[in-house]
Amino acid sequence: MERFISSKKYIPFTYKMMIPYLILVLLTDILIGYISYTMLVESRTEMAETNVRTALKQTRSNIEYQTDEIKRMTNSLFLNTTFQDALQFRGDPLENMLKMRDDIVPYMKSPLQLYGNKLRFVLYTVNETMLEIDGDDMSMPISRSDYYVLSHQTIENEEWFHSIVTNNKDGLWFQTENDREMGNISYFRKLVTSKVAPSIIGYIRVTARIDELFGNFDAFPTEQGIQLRLMDTNLGKPIYELGTENGDPDPNSSLLIYEELPMPGYVIEARVPNSYLNKDAGKMQRAIGTVCLISFLVMALIGFIVARMSGKKIKRIVYLVRSFQGGNFYKRISFHGNDEFVYIANSFNEMATNIQELIQNVYEQGLQKKQAELDVLQAQISPHFLYNTLSTIGSLANLGEVEKVTRMVQALSKFYRLTLNEGQVYISIEQELEQVRMYLDIQKVKYADAFKVYYDIDPEILHVPIIKLILQPFVENIFKHAWFGESIGIRITGKHLKDRIELKVIDNGIGMRPDTLQKMRSSLVLPGGYGLRNVEERIKLRYGNDFGIHIGSCFGGGTTVQIILPVDNAEIRNVMEE
Numbered sequence: 001m002e003r004f005i006s007s008k009k010y011i012p013f014t015y016k017m018m019i020p021y022l023i024l025v026l027l028t029d030i031l032i033g034y035i036s037y038t039m040l041v042e043s044r045t046e047m048a049e050t051n052v053r054t055a056l057k058q059t060r061s062n063i064e065y066q067t068d069e070i071k072r073m074t075n076s077l078f079l080n081t082t083f084q085d086a087l088q089f090r091g092d093p094l095e096n097m098l099k100m101r102d103d104i105v106p107y108m109k110s111p112l113q114l115y116g117n118k119l120r121f122v123l124y125t126v127n128e129t130m131l132e133i134d135g136d137d138m139s140m141p142i143s144r145s146d147y148y149v150l151s152h153q154t155i156e157n158e159e160w161f162h163s164i165v166t167n168n169k170d171g172l173w174f175q176t177e178n179d180r181e182m183g184n185i186s187y188f189r190k191l192v193t194s195k196v197a198p199s200i201i202g203y204i205r206v207t208a209r210i211d212e213l214f215g216n217f218d219a220f221p222t223e224q225g226i227q228l229r230l231m232d233t234n235l236g237k238p239i240y241e242l243g244t245e246n247g248d249p250d251p252n253s254s255l256l257i258y259e260e261l262p263m264p265g266y267v268i269e270a271r272v273p274n275s276y277l278n279k280d281a282g283k284m285q286r287a288i289g290t291v292c293l294i295s296f297l298v299m300a301l302i303g304f305i306v307a308r309m310s311g312k313k314i315k316r317i318v319y320l321v322r323s324f325q326g327g328n329f330y331k332r333i334s335f336h337g338n339d340e341f342v343y344i345a346n347s348f349n350e351m352a353t354n355i356q357e358l359i360q361n362v363y364e365q366g367l368q369k370k371q372a373e374l375d376v377l378q379a380q381i382s383p384h385f386l387y388n389t390l391s392t393i394g395s396l397a398n399l400g401e402v403e404k405v406t407r408m409v410q411a412l413s414k415f416y417r418l419t420l421n422e423g424q425v426y427i428s429i430e431q432e433l434e435q436v437r438m439y440l441d442i443q444k445v446k447y448a449d450a451f452k453v454y455y456d457i458d459p460e461i462l463h464v465p466i467i468k469l470i471l472q473p474f475v476e477n478i479f480k481h482a483w484f485g486e487s488i489g490i491r492i493t494g495k496h497l498k499d500r501i502e503l504k505v506i507d508n509g510i511g512m513r514p515d516t517l518q519k520m521r522s523s524l525v526l527p528g529g530y531g532l533r534n535v536e537e538r539i540k541l542r543y544g545n546d547f548g549i550h551i552g553s554c555f556g557g558g559t560t561v562q563i564i565l566p567v568d569n570a571e572i573r574n575v576m577e578e
Contacts, residue, residue: 185213
């Protein structure tokens with residue numbers, strides 16, 4: 001009682017005066033922290049946005065370089081008179097073959113060898129006498145650079161070709177045939193003779209892989225949620241996407257940035273999620289929170305020192321009040337001066353004298369009454385197990401079963417020694433199991449081999465301290481309520497679940513009906529049996545409401561009792577250190 005009272009916390013008057021001061025300091029720290037956090041987040045967001053915009057411009061420059069290279073490749077053919085003359089040459093098949101070998105193929109192969117990425121270079125000629133050269137299958141992905149010489153008749157019925165010719169377009173980037181499925185894009189250009197009367201002598205189509213043409217967008221951390229799309233502004237839909245697709249971008253949860261390309265009708269769209277823009281917000285929040293917390297603690301420490309220095313007299317009064325509460329009524333307060341504390345001390349001393357005179361008639365009588373009530377309550381607890389065991393021992397002694405009597409007496413002695421445990425509240429799981437074994441050994445003398453017990457305990461948890469008498473009540477209830485038939489099986493398990501211990505008592509007895517189980521869960525008391533609420537309440541009082549007992553049962557299929565306990569908590573450490 002004295003220890004409990006002395007450990008009870010209070011708030012001195014001088015410390016109460018600190019409360020407005022600490023609130024003011026706390027609000028100031030929160031305001032400064034919020035402003036600092038907001039400014040840093042805005043700065044980080046602007047920096048991240050600037051980085052993305054810079055990366056987009058770098059990508060645009062790379063795209064411009066790649067597309068210019070492809071245009072220069074076609075220009076080299078457009079301005080090459082030898083190549084143009086060879087396309088218009090009309091001779092016998094042998095002459096055409098030699099002309100193609102000497103004046104057409106070399107001019108098509110050389111730019112492909114100079115260009116770094118993989119391309120399909122297709123020449124559609126209007127000269128029907130020209131020989132055709134088939135390259136790789138165009139329905140397959142581009143795996144290497146290749147060239148083709150085909151008749152324009154192979155495309156004259158294609159819808160895309162009619163559209164280009166009808167609209168008189170030239171130097172056009174577009175997707176056609178299977179380009180979209182293959183992730184390709186094509187550049188289409190008319191090949192016109194440079195003679196006095198210009199005429200179309202063929203068409204050039206250069207097909208490139210978009211991921212190579214646009215450099216794979218390596219400058220963008222798509223793994224962090226950034227999504228890039230190559231948009232066809234004429235169609236209003238993407239022709240190439242990189243990054244996770246999350247449907248239509250939400251302007252409230254992401255930032256959309258556009259960069260126009262040197263390819264008419266195409267733009268790059270970058271969707272930057274707020275999670276990327278604010279990816280360092282958590283670190284900044286923790287850093288600012290730590291600084292504000294340290295500032296608050298420093299100011300609180302200063303306030304505490306000031307309050308302690310100014311509150312010595314009050315502390316003296318509180319100390320003597322605690323002494324009176326602990327039963328020491330002989331101490332008195334002696335202050336000098338003529339302030340309020342002297343008046344309080346005199347009044348306190350007078351009150352203490354009056355209390356000392358009344359304590360015998362009030363306090364001690366109350367203690368005697370409480371002790372009497374406790375004795376009555378204790379007398380009401382009937383030790384049925386001890387009575388039944390002693391009765392069994394007496395019966396065995398009358399029958400001359402000396403060995404069984406010895407076993408029961410030894411088991412009973414060890415059972416109660418473990419139960420008492422020298423007044424200690426905590427015992428190890430190994431000792432708790434030993435107590436259960438002693439109880440079961442006593443029952444084995446009574447029931448012989450009518451029940452089997454199986455143990456499945458993780459050796460790592462045997463040393464863990466727990467409050468005593470949490471398994472035996474459930475085992476005892478098996479014999480009282482679960483037994484039916486000629487035999488019963490009991491299984492006791494224990495394992496380590498992160499920061500918790502799980503113990504189970506399982507039987508294959510009669511089990512409980514749903515209404516009985518519901519009543520059991522609500523009250524943890526079996527009719528006519530041991531009150532299991534005591535175990536539940538002791539667990540929650542010692543460990544908290546996150547731990548306790550869970551009971552599951554199926555009528556005719558047995559009962560399982562699960563007990564969840566912590567591996568470690570503050571009370572266990574305090575008790576084990578004593």
